[in-house]
Amino acid sequence: MPNCLINKHTNSIGNTSLSLIQFRLLVIIGTALLGSFMVADLALVPDTLTEIYITSRLYLQLPVCIAFLLASFHPQFSTFYQMALAVTMLLLIFINYWLILMCWQMEAFAFPYEGTVMYSLFTLFVFRLSFKYSVPYSLIVLLGFATIVLSEPIYGNKTVVSLGFVVVGLIVGLLGVLQIERALKQLSKANKKLNRLSQIDHLTGIYNRRTFEARFSEQLSLHNRAGNCICVFIIDLDYFKGYNDGYGHVKGDNIIKLQASNLTKVFRRSSDIVARYGGEEFVVVSTQVTQEQCLELANNIINQWQELKEPHGKVAGQHYVTCSVGFYLEQINPDSDKISMVKKADKALYQAKEKGRNCFVQYTQ
Template structure:
């Protein structure tokens, strides 16, 4: 039975496009900061500053942009984000060090926070990657402050501010990840409620029809064989009236279990069509296989020998099956196949039940 589930939280093509645009925006921001910084820093630092921004930081962003075009980028995106943030951060530390060493100039440290928050919330770094970035960025900044007392008596106050701000950013990232996880879990539950029959854990009718139409269209395009099984429990009303609704529910669950034991392939579509009526839609190469599967369902019921005292026939619960099979291209729609299978099921009932009839 095919799995219907929420698509995992992965990077979609639209996300990749937005990411590329974000990287370009990041490059534009660095260029704009250059304009402001060049008016702020001493002239003797201009060459080193421009070299750092143009030949180091912008190429780092360009490298990230380039790797987004790799087909396997989704598999290492988080590592690429972490590497980019750390590379930009330490490139900025170098500017701070050079500014102090060459001109005694206290270059602003805010870029450290900007790069980290850009990674946390724009790139969407996961919690553990964000935590790693915070720790390594903090250690680097503390090491820089030990090497150069850039900010005088406010050096360690600024170091505490940087570490604290990065910590707050990581906590924010953690809460976002937790909320997204809760949302994904809730979404999966909603999908299950909207697609799975609560009593049998098979597909409900709406999902059954949707999946059946999908398989029919696929088989029709490739001109492959398809079969629709309509299955109905015989004299189920008498069974339900005699033994009660709880035993009736047990019988319905038993039918679902038998179907799962017989129709084992991942591509087999199994569902509860309504009440005590079930449907299976499967692909296959030969009609003999379809007859074999129908006979297997009937044999399972014979072996279980569930009593049905009020049955006018065999006094045990049984199942009747109608089958419509053939090349998908021979039919107008999946509804056409279901209608023919239902007619075959009606004939199986008329012929004495506990049997299958092929349309």
């Protein structure tokens, strides 16, 4: 989870999947838990340590928690989230270390150290500290704990056991974070692959109809503001049923794939939307084009089949595979409607079929 950018659609912090609202709620819950522990701790510590305990919790740790919460309202919080998390939790832990040390030096009271492990697990798993930051974080936590327990006999003959408990807790935490990150990366790759598969027509490798609809809507919205022109082309293979029945479905599929390949060679811009509309019918949306460019593009679609000369002898009078094209060009305005535009291009295609096929027609009012 090294990337800390907030996704503009999900409002999540990096790859943690935590939204800002969830994060703030967790901080509030964590702070509330810290306050609830005070009740049990105050019943445990000697009365002479009450003041130092309250100082550590209310006057040191609480302000740190509040500062962390307020930092989340910074517009660039996502860019420094991981660093802020690591620093904040280290501050809380070292304030805890200071409390442990003061309790021992003032009253020879061995304040429980288990909170160190609990803070760390909360940091690694709840707040989702990345493995990149978890390693130095854990080393600093361990170094700090080792320093106080080896320099002072706070836990007596249980010092080694206590140190070992913290070491094991941190190692388990690191292994857990590493496994989670690997699993999330694999899941992310799988989701991207599934997302791509859901957008692509499995036979031709170009967009499917659903993706066409979505992208067309995006292009309309984008170019409406600029008042640009959009042209919709509908392409249909001539006498395809006769070809498919006569040569078989395998060759029929190959012709459909070849048509898709032809279109991607004609429409090369990244903004062009080339999609299989259904069966042997294809649709293309091209933006910022002129009347002359549309005529040239339509002519190129027809000419590609004429150059290929793919045999088609299964229909009387048809010698080679051809296609028909209908297109509609419109200057986008607030009243532009993709359904209406596709219908007009489809009417033009029907006129091309009536003219004898193997030609293109532009829809005119």
